[in-house]
Amino acid sequence: MSVLFLALTVLLAVAMIGAAFVAILGKSMPIAILAAGLVSLLASVLFLLLASPDVAMTEAAIGSGLTTFLFFFILGRMRGGEHD
Amino acid sequence: MIRKFAALLILAGIAALFMELLFTYQPDPELNTTARYYADRTAADIGAANIVTAIVVTYRGLDTLGEVTVLFLAAAIVGLVLAQGRRKTAKERAVTPAGELLATGSLFLAPLIMLLGVYVFVNGHLTPGGGFQGGAIIASGMLLMLLADPLKHFSHRLIAMVEALSGMIYVAIGLLGIALAGGFLDSHILPNGELGALFSAGAIPLIYALIGLKVGAEFSAILADLSGTEEL
């Protein structure tokens, strides 16, 4: 159990760091936004493992869900504006 | 290049600082005074099963009020920013109509999602979740409606009303706490009830419902503003 937990944590950590690098270095903006959302999402899984379901829910709903939408909205607005 | 190098160098210093924190950190073997008090007393004093909720709504209620205000502020300012020099041509902007599936689907789904949100915040004192999560879910329902029809006449007025009223009632409940119970935002203005029941934990469900409505309204306002479907 504990070993599984630990392995899962390590995996999550590695995945988050990887996603974080994609978010700051990736070429395309949508992918960067999605990668940042992924970091958030993985963080919320980690929160569950850390016995914090409230935080996990909030991070998933707000940190990864809403925030990602906000980014895409703005991105959409700017794209729309570019052709003006 | 110089900037990157400087950033790396300075961040290395910060990393050293963090490393010191990390390596000196030792988890507490026992709950500390504050946490212990909450663990021992929450059930009896507040009557909420979810201790985090008890802390968020009652013990640290002032923080939460501030937090709600942060969102209120963010919504207000986003509105202000985007209202500045708003271009009249937005209506002429080509808007790709949403697919039929999304349009009807959202009509059907949105109320359900909102209901889920309500469920999350009224059960905040019992299970994980609460006003903020519920509010976010409500807002995502709104989001769906937005996506289905971007130029939908989105009632800012209604959102503003919901937000204002729930905020004022929240503050009023806080002040009632001074008058009827032990202090500002004391949840004992209503009876504690039975631990684990829906109507328990004093005013917590009420407050969390107000927070849920308010947060939902605020997020919706932000989303609506940013998506560019505001009234023109």
Added chain:
Amino acid sequence: MVSAIVIIAAALAAEFMLGLFNERWRAAAYGVTLFALGFMAFISAEWVWAFAVYDAQPAEIFTAGVQPPFAINLRMGFPEAALTLLINLTGLFSALYLRRALLEKGRAAMAVLLVFVMAQNGIVLTRDIFNLFVFFELAVIATGGLMLLSEDERAVAAGFKYLIVSQVISAFLLIGIIFSYHATGVLNFDLMRPEHFAAAQGGAIAFFLMFIAVVAELKPFPANGWALDIYESAHPAFAGLFSVASAAATLYAVDKLLVLGGPAWLPVATGIGVVTFIAANLLALPQRNDRRLLGYSSVAQIGLILAVLGQRDILGDHYFFVAGGLIAAHAAAKAGLYWLSGLVASRDIIGWSTLRGHPVLIFAFVSFIALLTGLPPFPGFYAKWELAVALAGSGRYILLALILIGALIEAGYLFRWLGYALKRDKPSEEISCDPSAVTAIIAALAAGWAFAYLWGDLSAHGNILHAVPLLFALSFLLLDWLPAWVKNTVAIVGMVGYFILNYTDYDPLRLIFAVIILIGGPVILLASYDAHGRRIGFYPSAMLMYAGLTQLIGATDFFSFFVAWELLTVGSYFLILRGKHSEPHALSYIIFSLGGAFLILTGFALAATVSPLPMFEALQHLTGETAGWVFLLLAVGFMTKTAAIGLHIWLPGAHAEAETDVSPMVSGILLKAGLYGLMVLMLAMGKQRFYGIDIVHVMLWVGALSALLGNLMAIFEEDAKRLLAYSSIGQMGYALFGLALMNHLGWVMALMFVINHYIYKSMLFLSAGGVAKRTGTRLMYKMGGLITLMPLSFIAVLIGIIAVSGVPPLSGFGGRWIFYNAILSAEHRLPMVITFFSGPIAFLYLFRLIHTVFLGQLKDENRRIKEAPFWVILPQMLYVGLLMAFAIVPGLALRRVDTYLNQFFPEGGLNWEGITITSQFGYWSPVSIMIIVCAIFGSLFAWLMFINRRAQKVKQFNIVFAAERPYRPETTHFAWNFFAPYRKALGFLVQPFVTRFWETIADILHTAGDIGRRLYTGNPQTYALHFLAFVVIVYFFWTGG
């Protein structure tokens, strides 16, 4: 009383309520906003009242009905009440000022403003560190939002930058908070203890993070680029609010944190604060944009207060008095200045000259600058004093020096700005007199003066505003609408009246000065009857100077002496500034004077900590190294005022460019303040050694060199008033020399100079001023032959130069005679010789005043000029009479002084018998000299008349050039560059080395500021990097030190 939580609840309720308003009901929403702010201010005011009047106990406010640390609690104590009142009132008046912008932007903007003010209240009131974080975030976000009220397009970028940097800051704050919680087990300010942080591993670093993040909100150097951009581009009303409210609240948060961290953190706060203070002031030097300048100044002031917070270990009971005084002064001044900047259309500081013609606004501007620079009677002055005393008392000399250097730089750019506003050409744009804006400014002005009174009342040294001379001077502010002649009469009557009421209190030494100030002053004021109109601003300034001088000779303790010193400095600054081209000279005058004043402050602070006795006794009781330091500091400070060589460069311009009746005041009277200070100092302390060097001997040399070089510089001057000004340097050199001889006769001579210099310098300046007024120039080679047109002026100048040059029969000779006696009894040969030779040199330049101005040929353009105005001539004639009288009976004044000096210098006194005065070397009989000289002159004159009786007048036919017109016609005038041969020989002595030295220092400072400010690239990433670098640097300093 209403619970403090209601402040927050009311703001929240109001801002949520605004959501109910229809966008069209903006006026109603604005009303709600104002009402809420007013209500918040009312609650704070109620608490302030309760604490101040009823001695109420601090109130703890529990939320959620649970004791801390388990729930958030707030506290309302006296500091909290005062700070929230300050914040809420500033908020209220800012809202008033912002009326137009708020009505335009609608209810959302009003709600944001309310949140901002509420958040600052929360920062002050809360006792929970995470709650502090929440309020900080609210404040940050609201700041970002309020940037949108600005009409400046760049404000959005500034707001964005702020958000970026604050993201980084808040990450550190959160991490610091959570680890502090881990270390201490609580989140409560009152239950976290320094021991907890020390005991827990990583506790110290947790505190460090929390501390550094909160300090970063104070905009420390260099992590403050974002703040400067906000200050520059925000709506001025908001910039003022931001500068005042954020600073006050955050400083209090730092104060709360410092209690948690324990004394080990005080030096860190001090270090950050003082570096910020100096750096920000330095970078402000090259600024031309008014709001950015104010931004730098805000940063600097806050740094200073942070440094003061770090001194709470030594300030003891004075802690709140000092820190509060600085905060109050900063608040009134910064709010007021930002609000003023909203009325001015131009963003260049020169554009502030548009305020001229609005006396109230100018008065406000002057008051705000005085508040910032810590001049009396404002709270910053009391704070400065207590701080200096505390620092000197605990041996923190370097810190004191750094703070004073920073303050001097600050004074430099603030007074430069003031000079621009008062003197530069008025731009065409008028100011926008928005009534709500003007209301806010007047509120800030009233607050500044109320603070002045309040701090005076709280001060242990008594209220500066209770001094009669100062009140008399200030009353002229209210009388300024009267015509000048009425005010002149009031001034003369007041001064003479004060003298009559008080003259019995003065000892002979003080009496001489009192007569010069309170009787000599009115005599010069007679010349002021010549002025027409209202002469706005003249009387408050002049009377302030006289008030300072009067209080100076009445002062018996260090504090009141220093108060008087600053008052006379400020008054004379404004007086000098009135001259047509005197702006740069007035600036260098005030900078040198303030520099000197800071030396005096340091000296006094050192002396005051050693002994609680009155000033004179305290100085007498000083011993050892301290005594040497005190003597040196005070001596240099006073010599700045007497314009001793090396510190003299401000004098020529300041005296020469001043108005006709101002020059004699600042030369004849004001210079004596420095001599008076020196006399008191030397009487009390005698000869002092400083690391083996005899300071008095050095002063002897300084005096001798001032006499020589002052006179030398005077002979090469073409400008009559500058000539007289340089001559003053020489004359003061004589006096200094006399004092430094430290024997009886030297002192009699110095006092003789005090009197003589007053008389003849006032007279000569009036004559020169009168002539300049009629001819329209001060250049002597453009005059000539005026003897027939201005005979009375001629007589005054003739008598004057006879007196100055020290030839018989006038009193100058008496001075010279005593001088020869004095040097015969002293052993310093070389400086004596130098001083001796200065006499003939003086004659060279004085000769030109007669020769070039009054003799020779009359210029065509001067044919129609008339004698100087009656009121300018009248005092000159009085002086002529006085000089004659003094020449015949010098004992009039000197006898009593001579006796008085016996108690200090028992040996070598003069013997006054009948009409002769006897020293150990010989005797002087003024009356017989007068008779002999008059007889010789009379017979010579008669003989000349006789042999010239048949002389024929020659028509003037002067061919200056034959064919060519010279490039510079004046070079052909015989009087131009009259002493060219001497210049060849001695010119190297008058090379402007000193001027160049000071100019180089100014240049270096400016360049340093100009290079330094490139740090702020405008890129938020750079700003964030600055913050991170700041964290790392402080971290390494802290772990290393």
Added chain:
Amino acid sequence: MAHLAMATGFILILIGFYGALTNRNILRMIVAFTVADSGVNLVLVAVGYMRGRTAPILDNTVPAAEAAARIIDPVPQALVLTAIVIGVGVTALMLAYSYKLYEKKRTLDITKHTELKW
């Protein structure tokens, strides 16, 4: 495990800061900040974690009487909830500002928005 999560959090913060400080694109900076925010939240939660204990929710398995020995510290969780919400508020605001900046100059390059300086 707490150490591991904390280390991850710190690394995320550093990565986020690096991205925010070196990317010229404004949107990319904001993205980087959300990464750093996640890192901060992770650190906060990790501080409250205690091995072998459960979430601070009372139910049949964790009765009130045993809570003190069974649950982890609830305080950091409550704080993180607040931090997350504040974080999203600030992000929304930055996004709005970035749009405004973009609208003015038609560029998201932060170095083009530096008229205010010195």
